[in-house]
């Protein structure tokens with residue numbers, strides 16, 4: 005632990021102690037948790053606190069962690085440069101599970117290997133999915149296709165993915181190095197969801213966010229249960245292809261740098277990185293139909309971005325946002341459900357990449373979405389992650405994987 009980290013932890017503990025006193029006083033007055041309009045326990049923003057416990061460090065540009073859920077006890081850390089590293093019993097295996105470096109474009113700080121998802125039936129079928137910017141383009145254009153691909157674990161070594169099994173499912177020509185999405189994640193419906201940024205530059209010059217005829221600026225939803233390729237779920241909003249690409253689930257995104265499903269409810273949460281001023285959190289409750297337009301680039305957060313195109317009633321507005329007075333780039337997180345953080349069960353935990361701030365977001369007794377007091381980490385948080393038991397982690401540019409624990 006560095007001096008800075010030590011001081012930061014010390015300061016956080018002091019802050020945490022103050023909050024515990026405050027919370028205890030509040031609990032004296034409120035004997036029983038209050039049910040809010042949504043039926044969940046009311047969130048008191050002043051009681052939110054988390055601490056970080058370093059699980060492992062020495063990773064190169066870690067941007068995600070995934071748990072295969074196969075009972076092996078392994079965690080898999082994604083390095084932006086292309087490696088997937090195995091963490092076993094707290095130690096990093098010397099040999100990587102997967103080396104995607106030959107396949108990726110890594111020329112922009114937002115490019116590289118960006119996402120990893122294990123098939124819900126991984127223990128039986130050995131299948132996994134990656135999101136990355138490709139070294140090559142299917143069309144010959146752009147700076148590296150935003151790509152979703154499938155791999156299979158080696159038949160004779162469970163600690164190796166078979167690079168020869170690489171099957172590209174979706175490759176989208178991408179005009180600029182930034183805003184590449186890159187997350188892949190299975191939903192509670194068993195479909196694979198994948199995030200795509202608006203293509204990049206600034207201000208979405210090609211209007212990809214509002215154009216459902218491109219996958220740029222969207223989250224896709226595909227059925228990958230077949231032997232090869234994928235199919236379109238019948239209830240995708242543009243399944244017939246008449247008004248948009250059949251893969252799209254929701255659109256109007258700038259760069260969904262991390263979305264997640266609440267393992268308790270199935271709700272979809274999206275952190276969408278802002279342009280000049282506003283970072284936003286989008287929330288689509290379980291059972292929401294597909295086709296939501298999340299606003300970019302006519303809207304930035306709940307404000308108009310392009311005044312002449314702006315119609316706030318045409319899009320689903322964020323449930324929470326913050327301005328660049330408090331950060332510069334959201335890192336969307338997860339709804340906490342793990343045993344390590346019993347006091348914040350049901351609270352959405354997210355961060356700002358630049359300021360290192362972690363917040364909780366929940367509903368007050370009257371159903372309002374309220375953001376917690378900030379918890380400062382002193383880190384540049386690249387991603388949150390979740391293990392098979394629902395415990396939360398984060399990765400940071402210091403090369404470490406941290407577990408979120410009670411302070």
Ligand SMILES: [Ca+2]
Nearest residue numbers: 180182203204
């Ligand atoms: Ca891009």
